[in-house]
Amino acid sequence: METTEKRQRGRPRAFHGPSDAASVQSLDRALRILAIVADGSGLSLSEIAAQSGLPASTAYRMLTTLENHGMVEFDGTDQLWSIGVETYRMGAAFLRRRKLIDRARTVMQELMEKTGETANLGVAEDDCVVFVSQVETHQAIRAFFRPGTRSSFHASGIGKAVLAHLEPERVGAILRRAGLERFTEKTLSDISALARDLLTIKLRGWSVDDEERHPGMRCVAAAIFNEFGEPIGGVSVSGPTVRVTPERLAEIGPLVHDAAAAVTKMIGGRTPQGLTP
16 A cells, blocks of 8 residues: 555656557546545555555556546646536536426426316437426326336437427438438328428427427427527326327317426527517
8 A cells, every 4th residue: 555655646656658558448447536536635556556456557547538528627736636527517407407307396286277187397418318207197098208218209209399490401310310210100200391391390499399209199289499499308298199189189289388488498598589379
């Protein structure tokens, strides 16, 4: 074990240069080191190595990799490692999502009561929509999406509501990356048909997933926007086609739009001008 007098050292004696720094290490070990640094208020290499149970050279390679990604920072004067600014950005992203879920809950409850159908909350990721919260209807037959369920942009109400408010170039990039898988006979797997639907959604203010992902199920959705007027997710109502009939869409659509607008306002977002139900 290294002595106390070596506390100021930030690099191991055995470290020889860039080739060592480029070594690929176990993610589990890197996360362990990140947690150790996060719990400290500036730690030397020897302290981190001792707490992690790793050789100093291994711990250093982990630290430099994390440093390259902004996850930790090294103070050359004090020779101490601290948590990096990138972890703040990731934590802030988590808090935004948490705030979104918490604040949307009341709105979703009201939406479920007004429509009699299950209300959903989803957020947009790079290539899909992730459902993060749901308020189920009391009906015996109802839609159910477990939190964490992922759905393709082109085959979900929330996904299409998000795409409708993105620039065409970005929509094209997303669809090229994610593809246009055909899930049912009604899936819009043709780019031209999808583009026409997205234009309608943008003008109308809400989208319809008409059995495009699950046969016998319809979904009505509207986008939620951040402070820059960018779509970050959406609110939807989903239920069996025998209850969510084409005749009810004109009733449900504006309710979903208003719910999404309320959530947008709650999180400090901004609905683009001209977007009306």
